[in-house]
Amino acid sequence: MDKNSIIYGKNTIFETLLSDKRQINKIFISKSVNTDGKIQEIIDLARIKGIVFQFVPKEKLAKYSEFPHQGIIAQVSPVKYTNFEEFLTTGSEHKKLIILDGVEDPHNVGSIIRTAVCAGYDGIIIPSRRNAQINATVEKSSAGAVNHIAIIQVNSLSNTIEKLKKHNYWIIATDAKGKDNYFDIDYCNMSFALIMGGEETGVSKNNLNKSDFIVKIPMLRNFNSLNVSNAASVIIYESVRQWLQSSNDSV
Amino acid sequence: MDKNSIIYGKNTIFETLLSDKRQINKIFISKSVNTDGKIQEIIDLARIKGIVFQFVPKEKLAKYSEFPHQGIIAQVSPVKYTNFEEFLTTGSEHKKLIILDGVEDPHNVGSIIRTAVCAGYDGIIIPSRRNAQINATVEKSSAGAVNHIAIIQVNSLSNTIEKLKKHNYWIIATDAKGKDNYFDIDYCNMSFALIMGGEETGVSKNNLNKSDFIVKIPMLRNFNSLNVSNAASVIIYESVRQWLQSSNDSV
Structure with a gap:
């Protein structure tokens, strides 16, 4: 994934899902993350909106270690600018x-x-x-x-x-x-x-x-x-x- | 240097020097840093206060790359807590x-x-x-x-x-x-x-x-x-x- 086309973190991904403003291609959730609370809300919302999510071994997210991603990353379309x-x-x-x-x-x-x-x-x-x-x-x-x-x-x-x-x-x-x-x-x-x-x-x-x-x-x-x-x-x-x-x- | 006994960044070190609240053992300045402006003020202030500073090859500061140190690090006594x-x-x-x-x-x-x-x-x-x-x-x-x-x-x-x-x-x-x-x-x-x-x-x-x-x-x-x-x-x-x-x- 291009680092310019990702977003990360629980609240960020939750709010982006809620907003319906971006095309979310896929959500990657680390298998080692606790799926209580916010992560579960994200999964529920992704199901409702028909967005693909995938549990991955935490090694798969290692290349994003520069970001404090909390075990969750999504591949998204760029932010929409207003004219x-x-x-x-x-x-x-x-x-x-x-x-x-x-x-x-x-x-x-x-x-x-x-x-x-x-x-x-x-x-x-x-x-x-x-x-x-x-x-x-x-x-x-x-x-x-x-x-x-x-x-x-x-x-x-x-x-x-x-x-x-x-x-x-x-x-x-x-x-x-x-x-x-x-x-x-x-x-x-x-x-x-x-x-x-x-x-x-x-x-x-x-x-x-x-x-x-x-x-x-x-x-x-x-x-x-x-x-x-x-x-x-x-x-x-x-x-x-x-x-x-x-x-x-x-x- | 113990990472718990350093401070870094131009404004932080300048303000710490000004405050006279901490014992500053030594200031390390990367040789590759531009010594205009704030760095020069730090050098002047260190001279006045008799604090040792040293220009070092930037490799010497490489182990602090986790910190955005702007080419300047100081070894200091811990912060003083108030009772x-x-x-x-x-x-x-x-x-x-x-x-x-x-x-x-x-x-x-x-x-x-x-x-x-x-x-x-x-x-x-x-x-x-x-x-x-x-x-x-x-x-x-x-x-x-x-x-x-x-x-x-x-x-x-x-x-x-x-x-x-x-x-x-x-x-x-x-x-x-x-x-x-x-x-x-x-x-x-x-x-x-x-x-x-x-x-x-x-x-x-x-x-x-x-x-x-x-x-x-x-x-x-x-x-x-x-x-x-x-x-x-x-x-x-x-x-x-x-x-x-x-x-x-x-x-």
Whole structure:
């Protein structure tokens, strides 16, 4: 099996099965794995959906030892990207996007996608260069969330941001030198895109210049910064808090 | 070198040097690494502090290839734990703690410590069993933050929680079935401990029963949950937001 066409781990495979978004060719389960709980749910779901699964000696999965696969691997079709133009012109009135600008660690990309899904965001924009692409590690770190949100791959973030602005999106970049605290922005009743920068480099200067707001996360100790996936979850859930609390206030 | 007595990665070693909390025996820098930027800052700081560093052929670091060490490794004394009784009776009036209850992934433990440091929390309580302990991976994921906060190792979480309650701490546990949203709790003007549960198991029933509040993070899509380090950062920074906004209101 091509390592680019696999997914691994119990939750990832379970969520991918549930989503019906991918063609799953075959599921391989190690004979030495305990088939209680989640593995049994996967087997039941595969039976219902008519997907082939096979118990294999654990040696057969040894070549995937670089992945913490928990004794289960599936061969799948690639993740489906959403067309950007189509995304812009369909769906709800107020859309919420994450833009990744140079996030290199696939674990971070995966957790950001997972958080965005939990928070009801509409899409993730990933540049085709200088950013981790969707791979087996991203899918695992997202716990299968890549199948529950629009993933949009673009060649130029600069052009993408211009286009978003023409479609009345507010652009919010994050930077340690930002003027406002992230919680001083009103995230309600608008479409917006939140730009998260790379682990070492942050949001690029060019993209900072194009942004409507540059927000920071306050540091209460003299210490560098949050991990980028944690920073993303802090801001994403501040927007959720505002939506839920403002809708309560208006009742 | 014993793999339990090393730390690795540029930011981790830089922050550890800065903190003055650990005895650093020697720093090994791969000859093939680019000594611009952070590596140069490490060399300068090591010179000032009289710490030995040595350029070595990259083969010498090959046995640490399991770690993404970025060409730099240091041999250090173990992390210093803080005595629980001492922690309880010293320091500021209102203290904020994180309790880890079965968090197994060292990357998650490291990022939670990093977030707690950024947010000005006072300590992290780690049970000596059924939880990842401080190791090289935790230190790297914390970006050196383990040296900037009290790390308290305890044998029994149950006894620890009882003791915290006697010292007027509020105990806040997180659980998907929690009654309140995490932002409906008032985190101001009190000492509290926030319990984060393991990736698969959550906070144990016994500890949930002992808690004053059980809070949830609302899910806006039908999807399982956040990664535990992201969940921690969402709640930790909600407390920061409340402190900063309430102190602004009272000016």
